[in-house]
Amino acid sequence: MSYKGQTAFLTGGASGIGRAVTKMLVGKGIRVYVADRDLKGAQAVAEELNTGDKAVWTVQIDVxxxxxxxxxxxxxxxxxxxIDYVFPIAGIGERRSFPNRPNSAGYEKPDxxxxxxxxxxxxxxxxxxxxxxxxxxxxxxxxRGxxxxxxxxxxxxxxQxxxxxTAAKHAVVGLVRSYGKILAEEKITLNAVCPNKIRTGISTAAVYDKAEKLGVLVPIEKLLEAFESLMGENPMSGECLEVAPQxxxxxxQFIPFINEESKISADMTYERSHYLHEPIMDDKI
Incomplete structure (x- = not known):
């Protein structure tokens, strides 16, 4: 389906998933602003895709x-x-966050x-x-978007x-599952795409080659299908789409409420806190 005339803002588009999504969007007639820490990489993507009318713009960013x-x-x-579509894609992989120096004195701040x-x-x-x-x-x-x-x-x-x-991705899933339901009331959708192993720059070529040999590597085409399914008139919001190998x-489908009382408790939270997301008018500040 063509979405000619629509626009998108995308972080992390210089490589990996972001680059693939950018190419998919341009192929559907969408103009894309690619924001990436690697400006030269983003500009290379733009040069590749701007073969006719300008379709990709770039800007440097620290997300x-x-x-x-x-x-x-x-x-x-x-x-x-x-701006019609927003894709927060920029990300990095695990690093040694918890200091591990048994022989050192004192305490180090985690990264x-x-x-x-x-x-x-x-x-x-x-x-x-x-x-x-x-x-x-x-x-x-x-x-609205x-x-x-x-x-x-x-x-x-x-x-493990x-x-x-893992903590960061749990947080994003929690944000989507909660905030996405409220945003739907405003004609705004928020859904997460959650791939299994997919060939990007986060890990090494050897890891991806082994995953592909074992049949557990997700093809990029399947990932793009997930994004495409959420575009246009799809009303889904507050959901997570897993992209699984095979x-x-x-x-x-997440764990259901353990009983009716647990659900009532959650409903009470909604009633108590919904005002936090109501518009604040300037004359009421």
Whole structure:
């Protein structure tokens, strides 16, 4: 399906998943603003795809920094005016977050860079998108805008040796499952795409070659199917799409409430806290 005339803002588009999604969007007639820390890489993607009418713009960004994100967003907003789709894709893999020096004296601060990029960075992008979407009218499909962050199966399966990455992806899944349901009331959708192992720059070629040999590597085409399924008139919001090897794409079914009382408790939280997401008018501040 063609979405000619629509626009997108995407973080992490210089390589991996972001690059593949950018190519898919351009193929559907969507103009894309690619924001990436690697500006030269993003510009190379733009040069590859801008073969006719200009389809890709680029801007440098540090997703873990609010001012950098806001500046990049405002640059895209100035060019496009209206932004229809937002893809928070930028991310990094696990690093040695917890210090492990048994013979050292004192205590070292843990390295939380992964959490700052893969969790806080996503929250920043979502916040910018929501604030922008609230200022524009629904499009022909009935939506003010759609947000599709990349999470991971680490957001619901346990991967023992990567605790901070897993924590970050659990946080994104939790954000989507809760906030996505409220945003739907405003004609804004928020869904996460959660791939299993897919060939990107986060791990090594040897790891991906082994995964492919074992039949557990997800083809990039399956990942793109997940994103495509959420575009256009699909009203789904607050859901997580797992992209699994062999099986393909499915909506994740999470554990149900243990009993009716547990559900009532959750409903009470909704009633108590829903006001936190109501519009704040300037004359009421």
């Amino acid at each position: 873990a920094d609010w001012d950098s994100q806001r500046s990049a967003w405002e640059t895209a907003e100035a060019e496009f005016k209206r 939380l860079t992964v959490l700052e990029v893969d969790c806080i960075g996503v929250i920043y992008t979502v916040s910018l998108a929501v604030q922008h979407f609230r200022r524009q009218q629904p499009n022909k499909y009935g939506f 759609k947000i599709m962050p990349v999470a991971s199966v680490c957001g619901f399966y346990i991967h 040796p990567i605790p901070i990455y 099986l393909g794409v499915r909506v994740v």
